Amino acid sequence: MRQVYEFLQKCQTYYLATVEGDQPRVRPFGTVNLFEGRLYIQTGKVKEVSKQIMANPKIEICAFDGNEWLRICAKAIEDDRIEARQSMLDKYPNLQQMYAADDGNTQVFYLQDAVATFSSFTAAPREIRF
Numbered sequence: 600m601r602q603v604y605e606f607l608q609k610c611q612t613y614y615l616a617t618v619e620g621d622q623p624r625v626r627p628f629g630t631v632n633l634f635e636g637r638l639y640i641q642t643g644k645v646k647e648v649s650k651q652i653m654a655n656p657k658i659e660i661c662a663f664d665g666n667e668w669l670r671i672c673a674k675a676i677e678d679d680r681i682e683a684r685q686s687m688l689d690k691y692p693n694l695q696q697m698y699a700a701d702d703g704n705t706q707v708f709y710l711q712d713a714v715a716t717f718s719s720f721t722a723a724p725r726e727i728r729f
Contacts, residue, residue, distance in 0.1 A: 600633070600636075600638055600713075600727070600729040601633070602715075602717075602727060603638060603669065603671065603713075603715045603727060603729070604631060604633050604638055606662065606664065606667075606669050606717070607631040607660075607662055607669070608631060609664055610662040610663065610664050610669075611629055612627050612628070612629050612662070613627070613628055613629070613631070613660050613661065613662035613669075614626070614627055614628070614660065614661045614662070615627075615628045615640070615648065615658060615659075615660055616658060616659040616660070616661070617648055617651035617652055617655070617658055618651065618655050618657065619647070619651050619654075624647070624648070624651060626648060628640060628642075628660075630642075630687060630690075630691055630694070632686060632687045632690045632691075632707075634683055634686040634687070634709075635683075637678075637709035637710070638709060638710045638713070638729070639678070639683065639686075639687060639707050639708065639709050639710075640660075640675065640707070640708050640710070641684075641687045641691075641694070641698075641705070641706065641707045641708075642706050642708075643697075643698065643704045643705065643706060644703070644704050644705075644706045645704055649706055652675045652677075652708060653677070656674045656675045656676065656708075657672075657673075657674060658672075658673060658674070658675045658710075659671065659672050659673075660673075666719060667717055667718065667719040668717075668718050668719070669715060669716070669717050669718075670715070670716050670718070671710065671713055671714070671715045671716075672713070672714045673710040673711060673712060673713035673714070674710070674711045674712050675708035675709075675710060675711075676708055676709050676710075676711045677706060677707070677708050678707050678708065678709055681700050681701060683707050683709075684700040684701075684705045684706075684707050685700040687705075687707050688700055688705070710729070713728065713729050714726060714727075714728050715727045715728075715729070
């Protein structure tokens with residue numbers, strides 16, 4: 600899981616896919632955090648992505664560092680504890696201009712049943728499950 604975290608940190612931007620009805624939705628994301636042995640992402644409850652994840656927690660993430668790409672298939676599980684939200688905001692202090700751990704909007708999800716596949720044109724894919 601740490602390899603996945605470090606890769607996403609290096610890329611800075613990754614793309615998160617959700618489903619809305621039968622339509623895929625993809626958007627850039629940049630938040631990723633390790634907290635209590637789990638990999639977390641963050642959004643706001645007022646955003647459509649939040650509503651999509653709550654309706655169907657199956658997500659996919661894709662990132663590319665210029666040489667290798669990563670695909671993650673997982674379930675996004677909401678962690679509604681203030682400690683989890685605060686940990687994310689501590690990791691990204693710039694978010695504190697828009698979010699607070701107790702604002703009723705900040706939302707964090709950890710990835711469950713994740714299958715992360717690293718791929719490139721020059722090496723066989725390698726898979727990490729967490």
